[in-house]
Amino acid sequence: MRSDRTYIRTDELHAEALLAELGDVYERGWQPADIVHLTARSGDETDVSLAALTVLFDARRTRAAERAPDDWLRQVRAIADRHPGLARIAALTPDLGTGLRRAYPEASRYQVDGLAFTWKYLPAFTRLDAPPSQWPPLRAPGADSAAPDPRVLERIRGLLSKAESTDFPDEAEALTAKAQELVTRYALGSALLTGTTRLADPVRGRRLHLDGPYIKEKVLLLTAIGDANRVRTVWFTRVQIATVVGTVSDLVQVELLFTSLLVQATRALGAAGTAGRRGGSATAFRRAFLTGYAKRVGERLREADARATASAASDAHVPVTSLAPILARRSEAVDTEFRRLFPTTRASRSRGIDADGFHAGRDAAESASLATRQPRIER
Structure with missing residues (x-):
C-alpha cells in the first residue's frame, strides 16, 4: 500500500512539472494549438494525446472559458473537438496526474518527463495574445467581438x-x-x-x-x-x-x-x-x-x-x-x-x-x- 501511494505521488509530481513547463512556454509566446502541432512533429500519437490532455486540463484550471481571448479559446475548443474523450477526462479529473493515468495507464513517467523536457527548451516566439498569467479575472463582454456576423x-x-x-x-x-x-x-x-x-x-x-x-x-x-x-x-x-x-x-x-x-x-x-x-x-x-x-x-x-x-x-x-x-x-x-x-x-x-x-x-x-x-x- 505504501509503494502505491509513493507511485501516485510521484506521478502527480511529474504531472505538475509538465503543467509548469506548459505555463512557462505560454509565457514565451506559444499557444495551445502550437504545442499540439509541435508535439505531433516530434513525438508519437501518445505524446500528442498527452499534450492535448495537458492543454485541456490547464484550460480548465485557468478558467479559459471565462477569461481567455477569443482566439485562444477557439484553439482550446478545436483541440477538445479532435479529442472528445480527453476533453471529458480533463473536465472530470481532480488533477492532471489522475487524468494521465486514466487516459494512458501505459504511459511511463519517462514519457511525461520527455514531453516536459521538449517544452522546456522551446525558444521564445512572437506573442500574439496575453498568456494565462495576464488574463483578467473575467473577460469583458464583447472584448473580441469584431469577427463577421x-x-x-x-x-x-x-x-x-x-x-x-x-x-x-x-x-x-x-x-x-x-x-x-x-x-x-x-x-x-x-x-x-x-x-x-x-x-x-x-x-x-x-x-x-x-x-x-x-x-x-x-x-x-x-x-x-x-x-x-x-x-x-x-x-x-x-x-x-x-x-x-x-x-x-x-x-x-x-x-x-x-x-x-x-x-x-x-x-x-x-x-x-x-x-x-x-x-x-x-x-x-x-x-x-x-x-x-x-x-x-x-x-x-x-x-x-x-x-x-x-x-x-x-x-x-x-x-x-x-x-x-x-x-x-x-x-x-x-x-x-x-x-x-x-x-x-x-x-x-x-x-x-x-x-x-x-x-x-x-x-x-x-x-x-x-x-x-x-x-x-x-x-
Whole structure:
C-alpha cells in the first residue's frame, strides 16, 4: 500500500512539472494549438494525446472559458473537438496526474518527463495574445467581438462546402468567388454604415499550422489568398507555422478560403496526375502545378475583391474612389502591426520550377478560384 501511494505521488509530481513547463512556454509566446502541432512533429500519437490532455486540463484550471481571448479559446475548443474523450477526462479529473493515468495507464513517467523536457527548451516566439498569467479575472463582454456576423460566416462556409464537393469546375469557381466577395462587401458595408474611413475591426495575428507534402507550395497558396485580402504572411520553416496578420474579419475569411482551396487544389492535383513522369520529375511537376495554381488563385481572388468593392460602392450610392481611404487605412494598420510583431523579415526567393506543371496548375485554378499579384513569402 505504501509503494502505491509513493507511485501516485510521484506521478502527480511529474504531472505538475509538465503543467509548469506548459505555463512557462505560454509565457514565451506559444499557444495551445502550437504545442499540439509541435508535439505531433516530434513525438508519437501518445505524446500528442498527452499534450492535448495537458492543454485541456490547464484550460480548465485557468478558467479559459471565462477569461481567455477569443482566439485562444477557439484553439482550446478545436483541440477538445479532435479529442472528445480527453476533453471529458480533463473536465472530470481532480488533477492532471489522475487524468494521465486514466487516459494512458501505459504511459511511463519517462514519457511525461520527455514531453516536459521538449517544452522546456522551446525558444521564445512572437506573442500574439496575453498568456494565462495576464488574463483578467473575467473577460469583458464583447472584448473580441469584431469577427463577421455568424450568419455571414455560415453562408461563406456553405458556399465553400459546395465548391469543394461539386464535380463542375465552373460551379466551384463561381461559389468560391462568391465567398470571397461576401466578407469584402460585409466589411466595407459596415464601415460605410458607421460613416468612418476606419474599419471597426482590430488588427491581429493568427497562426496556421501546415504539414507536408509540398509545404512551401501550400505557403504560396496561403500567401496568395492573404495578399488578395490585405493580409500579411510570415512563414517559420523550422516549426512549419505561418502567421497571418490582418483585421479579424479578413483573417477569418483567409483561413476559410485557404482550408477550402487547399482541398480543391489537392483534388485538382490528383486529377492532373504527373503528365507521365516518375520519381523526381513527377515531384517537380506537382510542385510546379501547385505554384501555378497558387498564383492564378491569387489573381482571381483579387478580381473578386475588386468586384465586391465596386458592388459595395454601388449599393451605398457612392463612387468607388470614396472607399479608397477605408482600404488604405486598413492596409496601413496591417503593415504597422506586422512590423511591430516581426521587425526583421526577409522575402523568400523563388526557385526554378517545371514550366509544364506551372501552366497546368494555372489552368486548373481557372476552375476553382480567384486573384492577386505574384505571391510573396516573408520570413
